Amino acid sequence: MNKIKLILVISLPVIFILVMCYAYFIEPYNIKVSKIDIHSPKFSLNFPGVKIVHISDLHINRISDYEIKVADTINRLEPDIILLTGDFFSNLKILETTQLDTMRKEIKYILNFITSLHAEYGIFVSRGNYDFSNDKEISDLFIQALENKGIYTLTNLGIRMKINNEPLYICGVDFPGFPKSEVADFCVSTINENKVLQSLFSKKNSCSHFFNIKNVLVWKDYIYTGRMRLTETEKSGIGITFYSQFYRGYDKYYRLRQAGNGGTFHFSPHGTTISGDTFDTGFSPDKNTWIRFKIECNTLNDYTEMCAKVWADFSPEPKEWSAFAVDSSLTRLKTGSVGVWSAGSAKFQFDDLLVVSETGDTLLYENFEKIPPESNPQNWVAYNYGYEAIPVLLQDVDPALFTILLSHTPDYVLTAQKYDIDLVFSGHTHGGQVRLPVIGPIFCNITLGRKYMQGLHDFNKTKLYVTRGIGTVFFPLRLFCPPEITLIHLLPESSNEKNGK
Numbered sequence: 001m002n003k004i005k006l007i008l009v010i011s012l013p014v015i016f017i018l019v020m021c022y023a024y025f026i027e028p029y030n031i032k033v034s035k036i037d038i039h040s041p042k043f044s045l046n047f048p049g050v051k052i053v054h055i056s057d058l059h060i061n062r063i064s065d066y067e068i069k070v071a072d073t074i075n076r077l078e079p080d081i082i083l084l085t086g087d088f089f090s091n092l093k094i095l096e097t098t099q100l101d102t103m104r105k106e107i108k109y110i111l112n113f114i115t116s117l118h119a120e121y122g123i124f125v126s127r128g129n130y131d132f133s134n135d136k137e138i139s140d141l142f143i144q145a146l147e148n149k150g151i152y153t154l155t156n157l158g159i160r161m162k163i164n165n166e167p168l169y170i171c172g173v174d175f176p177g178f179p180k181s182e183v184a185d186f187c188v189s190t191i192n193e194n195k196v197l198q199s200l201f202s203k204k205n206s207c208s209h210f211f212n213i214k215n216v217l218v219w220k221d222y223i224y225t226g227r228m229r230l231t232e233t234e235k236s237g238i239g240i241t242f243y244s245q246f247y248r249g250y251d252k253y254y255r256l257r258q259a260g261n262g263g264t265f266h267f268s269p270h271g272t273t274i275s276g277d278t279f280d281t282g283f284s285p286d287k288n289t290w291i292r293f294k295i296e297c298n299t300l301n302d303y304t305e306m307c308a309k310v311w312a313d314f315s316p317e318p319k320e321w322s323a324f325a326v327d328s329s330l331t332r333l334k335t336g337s338v339g340v341w342s343a344g345s346a347k348f349q350f351d352d353l354l355v356v357s358e359t360g361d362t363l364l365y366e367n368f369e370k371i372p373p374e375s376n377p378q379n380w381v382a383y384n385y386g387y388e389a390i391p392v393l394l395q396d397v398d399p400a401l402f403t404i405l406l407s408h409t410p411d412y413v414l415t416a417q418k419y420d421i422d423l424v425f426s427g428h429t430h431g432g433q434v435r436l437p438v439i440g441p442i443f444c445n446i447t448l449g450r451k452y453m454q455g456l457h458d459f460n461k462t463k464l465y466v467t468r469g470i471g472t473v474f475f476p477l478r479l480f481c482p483p484e485i486t487l488i489h490l491l492p493e494s495s496n497e498k499n500g501k
Helices: 002-029 065-076 097-115 140-148 386-393 410-419
Strands: 032-040 050-055 081-085 123-126 157-163 166-173 186-191 194-199 202-210 222-230 236-244 254-258 275-278 291-299 304-312 323-327 337-344 348-357 362-366 380-382 402-407 423-426 455-459 462-466 484-492
Touching: 050 065, 065 097, 065 484, 081 402, 081 423, 097 140, 123 166, 123 402, 166 386, 194 202, 194 337, 202 236, 222 236, 222 337, 236 291, 236 348, 254 291, 254 304, 337 348, 380 386, 386 402, 386 410, 402 410, 410 423, 410 455, 410 462
Parallel strands: 032 484, 050 081, 081 123, 166 402, 402 423, 423 462
Antiparallel strands: 050 484, 157 166, 186 194, 194 348, 202 337, 202 380, 222 291, 222 348, 236 254, 236 337, 275 323, 291 304, 304 323, 348 362, 455 462
16 A cells, blocks of 8 residues: 555656646647538539638747648648637737837737738638737727738628639627626616616726718718716716727727716817817716717818817707817828717716718617617627627628628627527637546636537537637646647538438
């Protein structure tokens, strides 16, 4: 017995050291290629198929032999399209103004990697929680860099295309990943028998933008009116946004707001700059009191101009504009949607939002009366809730079209299945990164649960594939969870399959 104890005392630390060496030096670089065929009746019988390579969670901070090996492995598979579902950067702290030099270096490494990949019909990208900063306009630099390289960046966007003469629809949604406690939901609430859009407490800036723009060219030179109120003025801010670029994935807009310090409503650009002598309306809101706003914006040859006025509800509208500003910078906004903004501890309410073009056409009228309480208007997407874009992205898509969704987190499949999306590609989990026999992944970072940390899963008519990813976070370890490149071959059903044989 003493010998057995002695052997255990000696062998267990040795085994632990050997396992840790394997998890650190070997498995993180032991790339596995998973090959899966998926058949669909939506494809014609003579369709030769689509070869899709899917990877995620690169977490690149340099180009090493490992990244070169990953790219070579992908290219040897000769994919028709390549899908990357986010988390490109090495850590969250890089996407801050104080780390711009480091961020630009990592963008260079990321672009070098992506542009070394080859796919006949293109490379499609969605963003993960490691691809955003606290203020998303910093990460706009990443989107612009991707688009400059001709990479399809699906930031709450979709694209119709033909691959091997078969039509497909590919869309992607953002996942900033801020804790739910730090941002506010925007839901329709009934206040004194009147329905309004309401948000509650948030630590971060909370925004919701009108998303369903049919023709961007008419979304300029418009007048934006409505009313709003808040229940606390000292530690809470409220406002509205216009010429918003959120529908393109950019965190850029102009804003008229009271910033949460008990001050007055003033112009406050986000992602660009303004100039002028009268930014401020001079109007301070009273708590629990409805106020009305009116903004006129115009895009001219050399600058964008904006005028505003704010007044108490049921009072006469002021005859003159009380604030005026122009933006003549290189980053000026020339078109865009509208939205609402809140921050702090109050209740924030918005109603009767109206956008009228210079020709008198109504671009938007929303009084929220036709929307059920405790729901978000379908055409409005909040900054931190990319899944809200899914129904908008699917509105005009033929149900007979095979649809693919890129979603960094697998959790968004719960929304995707409601709209019969055919195939969802996700990452985020790293497969757990460290998995133990019988127990499985030690950590689970999705609400779906441990069962869905990797592999192919069915959700009614929707299939979900969750990759183990390429890189690592927190600790550079992998155990029983090697990095993964997935090759999915989309194929038509055979005649026997269609007949149920």
